[in-house]
Amino acid sequence: MANEPRDNVLLEEPCMFILENGEMYRNPTEVKMSQIVLPCHANYCEELSAGQLLKWMDSTACLSAERHAGCSCITASVDDIHFETTIGVGQVVNITAKVNRGFTSSMEVGILVSCEDLFSNRQWPPFATFVARRTEAGKLQLKQVIPRMQAEQMEYSLAAERRRMRLIHAEIINDLLSSCSCQIVSECLDYRDAVPAEQTRVESVELVLPPHANHQVSTFGGQIMAWMENVATISARLLFSIHNMFLTQQFSILE
Ligand SMILES: CC(=O)SCCNC(=O)CCNC(=O)[C@H](O)C(C)(C)COP(=O)(O)OP(=O)(O)OC[C@H]1O[C@@H](n2cnc3c(N)ncnc32)[C@H](O)[C@@H]1OP(=O)(O)O
Numbered sequence: 001m002a003n004e005p006r007d008n009v010l011l012e013e014p015c016m017f018i019l020e021n022g023e024m025y026r027n028p029t030e031v032k033m034s035q036i037v038l039p040c041h042a043n044y045c046e047e048l049s050a051g052q053l054l055k056w057m058d059s060t061a062c063l064s065a066e067r068h069a070g071c072s073c074i075t076a077s078v079d080d081i082h083f084e085t086t087i088g089v090g091q092v093v094n095i096t097a098k099v100n101r102g103f104t105s106s107m108e109v110g111i112l113v114s115c116e117d118l119f120s121n122r123q124w125p126p127f128a129t130f131v132a133r134r135t136e137a138g139k140l141q142l143k144q145v146i147p148r149m150q151a152e153q154m155e156y157s158l159a160a161e162r163r164r165m166r167l168i169h170a171e172i173i174n175d176l177l178s179s180c181s182c183q184i185v186s187e188c189l190d191y192r193d194a195v196p197a198e199q200t201r202v203e204s205v206e207l208v209l210p211p212h213a214n215h216q217v218s219t220f221g222g223q224i225m226a227w228m229e230n231v232a233t234i235s236a237r238l239l240f241s242i243h244n245m246f247l248t249q250q251f252s253i254l255e
Pocket of ligand 1: 058062073074075076077103104105106107129131139166170214218219220222
C-alpha cells in the first residue's frame with residue numbers, strides 16, 4: 001500500500017476482556033485496522049472497490065499471521081467472500097484479523113469486516129490461510145494457538161473442519177479441470193442470444209513496481225486479488241454492453 005495516503009490508516013489497540021477468573025485478556029494475534037474510504041479507493045460508481053478492500057484485508061490478516069508465527073508469512077488462499085453491501089466514499093471500514101488456529105506451517109486467519117455508519121450491524125467474516133515462509137532449516141512448525149474465550153474455542157474447532165473442506169475443495173476443482181469435456185459447448189449452442197466467450201475476454205499485463213510489493217518485497221496477495229477484480233469487472237461490463245447492444249438491435253428491428 002506504499003502508493004496510498006497513509007494518514008487515513010488507523011491501527012487500533014485490540015479489545016481487552018475480563019475472563020471468568022478475573023484475568024485481563026487480549027488476543028495476542030488480533031490486529032485491527034480502520035480506513036476512511038477516499039475517492040482514490042472508489043470505483044466508477046463511487047463505491048469502495050472490491051479490489052481495494054481485498055488489499056486492506058490481506059494486509060491486516062498478514063500482520064496477524066506474522067504476529068503469531070514470528071516470521072514472514074505468505075497468503076496461500078482466501079475462502080469465499082460475499083460482498084453483501086456497498087460501502088461509499090466517506091464511510092469507515094473496520095477490519096479485524098486474528099489467528100483462529102495454527103496447523104503445521106499454515107494457519108487460518110479469521111477476518112471481520114464491518115462498516116461504520118449506515119450499516120452499523122453489517123459484518124462479514126471471510127477466512128484466509130497464511131503459510132510461514134520456509135527457512136533454510138525447512139518447513140516451520142508453528143506454535144499452537146490457545147483459545148481462551150468461548151468464541152475463540154468455537155473458531156478453533158471450526159478451523160479444523162474448514163481446513164479439511166478447503167483441501168478437499170482444491171482437489172475437487174483440480175479433478176473437474178482435468179476431466180472437463182467439450183459437452184458444455186454444445187449446451188451453450190442451445191441459447192439463441194449466446195455471446196462467444198472470446199468477446200468477453202480481457203487480458204491485463206501488470207508491471208510489478210515497488211508500490212505493489214509488501215514488506216517482504218514480493219507482490220502482495222491483496223494486490224494480485226485487486227488486479228483480478230479489475231479484469232473481472234471489465235469482462236462483466238463487456239458482456240453487459242454486448243447484451244445492451246443486442247437488445248438495442250432487436251428493438252430497432254421491431255420498430
Ligand atoms: C502476504 C502476501 O501478500 S504473500 C504474496 C501472495 N502469496 C504468494 O505469493 C504465495 C504463493 N504460493 C506459494 O508460495 C505456495 O503455493 C505455498 C507456500 C502457499 C504452498 O506451497 P506448497 O509447496 O504447497 O507447500 P506445502 O505443501 O509444504 O504446504 C504448506 C502448507 O500450506 C498449506 N496450503 C498449501 N496450499 C494451500 C491452499 N491453497 N489453501 C490452504 N492451505 C494451503 C498446506 O496445507 C500446508 O499446511 P501445513 O504446513 O499446516 O500442513
